[in-house]
Amino acid sequence: MTDTATTLHTGAPDTPATGIRWGLLFDHAILIAGSLFMLLPVYLAFMTSTHEAVTIHIGGVQFLPGDRLAENYATVLFDGIGFAGAVNGTTMMVNSMILGFGFAIGKIVVAMMAAYAIVYFRFPLAELAFWAIFFTLLLPLEVRILPSYEIVQKMGLINTYTGLIVPLIASATATFFFRQFFKSVPDELIEAARIDGAGPLKFFRDILVPLSRTMIAAIFIIMFVYGWNQYLWPTLITTNEDYFTLVRGIKQIIQVWVGAQIPEYSQAMALAVLAMLPPVVVVVVFQSWFIKGLTESDK
Amino acid sequence: MAQVHIERVSKIYSGTQRAVNDISIDIPDGEFVVLVGPSGCGKSTLLRMVAGLESITEGKVSIGDRVVNGVDPAERDIAMVFQNYALYPHMKVYDNMAYGLRNRGMPKAEIDRRVREAAKTLELEHLLERRPRELSGGQRQRVAMGRAIVRSPKVFLFDEPLSNLDAKLRGQMRVEIRNLQKRFGVTSIYVTHDQVEAMTLADTLVVMNNGVAEQIGSPLDVYERPASAFVAGFIGAPAMNLIEAVVEGDGRALAVGASRLAPFSHSPALEPGRPVTLGIRPEHLRRAHANEKADMDLVVSAAEILGADTLAHGRIAPGGTGAAPLIVRLPGNVRLETGARLPLVLEPGAAHLFDGETGRRIDLAEAAVAPQQAAMARA
Numbered sequence: 001m002t003d004t005a006t007t008l009h010t011g012a013p014d015t016p017a018t019g020i021r022w023g024l025l026f027d028h029a030i031l032i033a034g035s036l037f038m039l040l041p042v043y044l045a046f047m048t049s050t051h052e053a054v055t056i057h058i059g060g061v062q063f064l065p066g067d068r069l070a071e072n073y074a075t076v077l078f079d080g081i082g083f084a085g086a087v088n089g090t091t092m093m094v095n096s097m098i099l100g101f102g103f104a105i106g107k108i109v110v111a112m113m114a115a116y117a118i119v120y121f122r123f124p125l126a127e128l129a130f131w132a133i134f135f136t137l138l139l140p141l142e143v144r145i146l147p148s149y150e151i152v153q154k155m156g157l158i159n160t161y162t163g164l165i166v167p168l169i170a171s172a173t174a175t176f177f178f179r180q181f182f183k184s185v186p187d188e189l190i191e192a193a194r195i196d197g198a199g200p201l202k203f204f205r206d207i208l209v210p211l212s213r214t215m216i217a218a219i220f221i222i223m224f225v226y227g228w229n230q231y232l233w234p235t236l237i238t239t240n241e242d243y244f245t246l247v248r249g250i251k252q253i254i255q256v257w258v259g260a261q262i263p264e265y266s267q268a269m270a271l272a273v274l275a276m277l278p279p280v281v282v283v284v285v286f287q288s289w290f291i292k293g294l295t296e297s298d299k
Numbered sequence: 300m301a302q303v304h305i306e307r308v309s310k311i312y313s314g315t316q317r318a319v320n321d322i323s324i325d326i327p328d329g330e331f332v333v334l335v336g337p338s339g340c341g342k343s344t345l346l347r348m349v350a351g352l353e354s355i356t357e358g359k360v361s362i363g364d365r366v367v368n369g370v371d372p373a374e375r376d377i378a379m380v381f382q383n384y385a386l387y388p389h390m391k392v393y394d395n396m397a398y399g400l401r402n403r404g405m406p407k408a409e410i411d412r413r414v415r416e417a418a419k420t421l422e423l424e425h426l427l428e429r430r431p432r433e434l435s436g437g438q439r440q441r442v443a444m445g446r447a448i449v450r451s452p453k454v455f456l457f458d459e460p461l462s463n464l465d466a467k468l469r470g471q472m473r474v475e476i477r478n479l480q481k482r483f484g485v486t487s488i489y490v491t492h493d494q495v496e497a498m499t500l501a502d503t504l505v506v507m508n509n510g511v512a513e514q515i516g517s518p519l520d521v522y523e524r525p526a527s528a529f530v531a532g533f534i535g536a537p538a539m540n541l542i543e544a545v546v547e548g549d550g551r552a553l554a555v556g557a558s559r560l561a562p563f564s565h566s567p568a569l570e571p572g573r574p575v576t577l578g579i580r581p582e583h584l585r586r587a588h589a590n591e592k593a594d595m596d597l598v599v600s601a602a603e604i605l606g607a608d609t610l611a612h613g614r615i616a617p618g619g620t621g622a623a624p625l626i627v628r629l630p631g632n633v634r635l636e637t638g639a640r641l642p643l644v645l646e647p648g649a650a651h652l653f654d655g656e657t658g659r660r661i662d663l664a665e666a667a668v669a670p671q672q673a674a675m676a677r678a
Contacts, residue, residue, distance in 0.1 A: 188385035191352050196399035196446075197373035206398070210389040 042276070049073075049269035056265040068266065076270045087241040089249065089271060096228055096245040097278065102165035103227025104220045111174030111219070112212070116204055118175075119182040120190070130179065137172040141233060149236050159240040168233060174219050181215045182208065217290040225279045246275040301363035301376075301453040302328045303349065303486055308358030310344050310510075318344045320510040321358070326503070329484040331477070335497035336507035336533070342490045343458055345507070349488060350456050351375050362453055373402070378447035379456040382463060384439045386431040386446075392418075393427040396445045410449075417445040420479070437468045444479065455480065457489040461496065473499060494534050498522070506530045524651075528658040531578045531651055537610060542577040542623040543655070546570065553577060556622050558615055560595055574655030581610065581628040583649035586641060593642030597625055602635040609633050616640060 044061050051066035077089040117123070118130045141148075148167050157163030185208070193203045209216075234245050244252065253268045303326040310319040319341040326332050334342040347353035349360055351372035360367055367375050378399075386395050393414055400410045418424045421441045431439055440460060447455055460476070461469045477500055480487050491497055497504055498518045506513045506521060506529075514526035525531035531539045544553040544560070550568030552561045553575065560577070569575070587593040596616035603610040609629045614622035627643060635641070652661040 186383060186385065188381040188383055189387065191350075191372075192379070192381060192385040192387075192446075194352065195350065195372045195377065195379050197402035198398075202402065207387055207389075213389075 042273075045269050046273050049266050049273055051266050053262050053264050053266050056269075057262050072266045072270045073274070076267050076274065087244050087249070089246070089274060091242065092244050092246045092249040092271075093274065093278070095243055096247070096275070098161055099164055099230060099234065099245055100224045100228040100278065100282075102161065103168065103230075104223040106165060106169040107171040107174050107223045108216055108219055110169055111171050112178050112209070112216075114170075114175045115178035115182055116208065118179055120200070133170075133172050133175050135172075136170075137176070141168065145232065145236070152237060157237075159238055159243055161243070163237050164234060164243065165227075168227075168230075171223065174223065177215060177219060178212065181212060185211060214290060217286045221283055221286045221290070224282045228275075228279050246271060250275065301486060302326055303454055303488070304359070304361045305345070305349065306359040306361070308345065308348060308360060309356050310341070310348060310353065311356040317510050319348070322507075322510075322512045323358075324503075324505060324512070324515060326486055326488070329486055331480055331487045331489065331500060331502045332505060333489045333491060333497045333501035333503070334505045334507055335491055335494060335501075336513075338492055340507040341510040342492075342505075342507045346456055346458055346488055346490045349454070350377055350379050376453040377456055378450045378452040378454075379458065380440075380443045380447050380460040382459040384431070384443040384463075386439060386442055388431055390430070391427065392423060392429055392431070392434070392442050392445075395431065395442055396449050399446065399450055413449045413451075414445075417448045420448065421445050436464050437472065440464060440472060444476070448479070448483070451483075451485075453486065455485050455487040457487065457491075459491055460489075461491070461493075469496075476500065494536065498534070504534075506533060508533075524660070525578070526660050528576045528578065528653040531653065535580055537581050537626050537628070539651070540577075540579045540581065540623075540625050541653075542579070542615070542625070544575050544577045545655075546573045546575060555615060557617060558595065558622070569661070575661065576653040576655055576658065578651035578653060579625075579645060580649065581626045583646045584625075584627045584643045585646070586629060586633070587644045591642075591644060594645045595625075595643050597627060597641040597643055598622070599635050599637055599639045599641055601637065605631070607631045609635065611635055611641060613641070 044063070047065055048056055048062045049072055050069040051062050052068055055066065056062065077093075079088055114133065118126055118133075152158065152163045152167055155163075157166075189207065190203065193207055198206060229247060230245070231247050231251075234243070234248055238244060238248075250268050250271045253271065254263045254265070303324075305322060305324040305326075308319060308322050309317060311317050322345060324332065334345060336342050344353055348355050349362075351367065351370060355368050362375055362377070387398065390398065396414045396417060397410050400413065405413075414427075415424070418427055421444060423438070423441055423445060426434060426438060426442075431442065434442065440463075443460070457476070461472050464472060473496055476489075489496075489500055491500075501518050503515060504518050504521045505515045508529050514521055514530045516524075516526075521530060521534055525534065525539075528541055532541055542555055544555045546552075546569045547554045547559065548571065550571055552559055555577070597611060597613045598616050599611050599613040601612040603612065608631055611627045611629055611633075612624070613627075614624050616622070627641070629635075653659060654661055
């Protein structure tokens with residue numbers, strides 16, 4: 001937004017006699033429309049979350065703030081939700097965090113090590129190994145969900161964090177990105193490190209990992225959001241409400257349509273708004289890292 | 300500090316391709332050896348084999364008294380300076396220099412002392428806290444040198460370290476490298492494709508071509524008595540004139556196209572009809588005086604005025620497309636006109652003769668020139 005203002009301001013001296021630059025106006029109209037398109041749903045969700053469930057049931061989505069902000073959010077965060085009422089928003093948020101961080105960190109660690117092996121070590125069938133990993137990109141979770149579930153269930157990992165995180169921790173995407181990045185690191189750097197007495201582990205830790213900061217930040221953003229937004233897998237793996245994630249929780253609230261009970265739309269909205277915050281924080285924090293890394297790096 | 304022995308070393312890729320072919324070089328302690336040759340001649344491969352970055356297919360490399368064929372680069376007690384500097388981009392200058400020492404488990408105080416000393420020598424003291432990207436090319440090159448110096452290795456290896464610098468800086472760094480090497484007295488192997496660098500830096504010059512050492516000798520030796528037509532053409536700027544010729548008459552005259560030359564009238568006869576290559580450096584021809592008998596005439600096609608010198612390009616008379624091209628270095632004050640005919644005199648004993656087929660040197664005036672050992676690696 002500040003950028004827009006600056007552009008308009010500095011653009012002023014060039015303004016032709018008519019005073020209006022239609023091209024610029026058009027550009028901004030598109031940009032503003034785009035911003036509204038993205039922001040309006042968030043605004044509506046937030047506004048709606050401050051009303052009573054009844055109001056929403058009658059009047060639909062609300063454009064103006066209501067009077068139940070604190071109450072709704074407190075209920076969502078601290079009171080039991082769901083069938084058993086055993087889980088509240090805080091627990092779910094913690095679960096989602098564990099899932100998000102577990103996913104992101106696990107995937108980065110596994111992918112970096114896999115890419116390191118593929119790029120820097122000559123072992124039989126290395127090329128085949130890479131392409132095998134690459135092809136799994138074509139197979140999304142849904143395709144292999146039944147066998148995956150079968151294995152996890154047989155290992156007794158249902159309703160555990162391990163069962164939630166580990167089966168999805170191998171990432172072809174991240175491995176691919178790290179491979180491409182490692183390939184762009186000049187060979188002389190490895191050779192210099194070898195002469196400096198850095199073995200494979202030291203080279204990885206002292207040189208490759210610090211050089212990959214940008215890449216790690218980027219992958220972290222993607223994978224955290226991916227993990228945070230997981231719905232199908234947690235639904236299958238967790239039957240115990242203690243392990244429910246936020247994304248599941250939202251669904252759970254709306255599903256409680258028993259008898260004359262009105263679904264707690266406001267609570268669902270509040271939960272949705274809360275569910276949005278951590279990914280936003282992660283993106284904001286890591287993006288600044290990411291951009292810093294991009295502008296600073298030279299290999 | 301140590302001597303380096305390279306003994307009949309070969310590098311064979313994919314079974315057949317010999318990138319380096321049976322090279323032997325003995326490098327005494329403290330000597331500066333320059334490997335020079337066109338790109339793809341195997342000079343870098345040879346250096347990397349000494350460094351341990353490339354495996355040795357055949358032969359033996361020893362540093363000091365130890366054969367290092369199977370030894371890890373870090374254990375060879377060498378330091379290498381790379382063409383693109385290969386500094387660790389995320390580390391400060393200080394850490395770049397200290398990294399290798401830390402990996403060796405050297406005490407902190409000792410590392411600090413060495414890094415600061417090297418920084419002082421290289422005038423990098425004010426840059427120690429900077430990162431490589433904040434430095435200019437010359438400064439980065441200095442840091443790369445510093446990283447090598449702090450290790451106080453037995454051998455310095457340089458892989459075209461000045462190629463990425465501009466001409467002026469290259470000249471400065473060349474002198475600096477030479478001075479540093481003299482000061483520390485560390486045995487050094489230096490790879491370059493730049494023959495000026497090679498001539499000015501080397502104690503011993505190794506001219507390589509197609510994986511083979513064409514000649515090993517002191518720079519002057521290589522310049523004055525090139526062992527082959529390839530060496531003759533590669534060392535010296537502008538390059539030596541290499542003229543296809545056939546031995547004629549009594550075996551002391553040469554037929555060059557339509558003209559006849561007799562530059563070796565005093566030397567032993569060669570068998571007539573033998574194809575040879577006549578080599579004449581541009582600086583060994585001069586304009587004939589008024590009453591002097593010219594050895595050959597040059598039909599001038601272009602003049603390059605360099606200030607101190609003027610280079611006359613042209614063909615040997617009678618000229619025309621069939622005649623052999625020739626470059627002559629004349630004093631700077633000579634003015635030339637295109638198409639003019641320039642009578643030239645060859646300085647006595649300055650011509651070289653190479654076999655027309657093998658390109659090897661044919662020694663003509665064995666008696667006239669003191670025999671120097673033709674230090675040739677080729678068996």
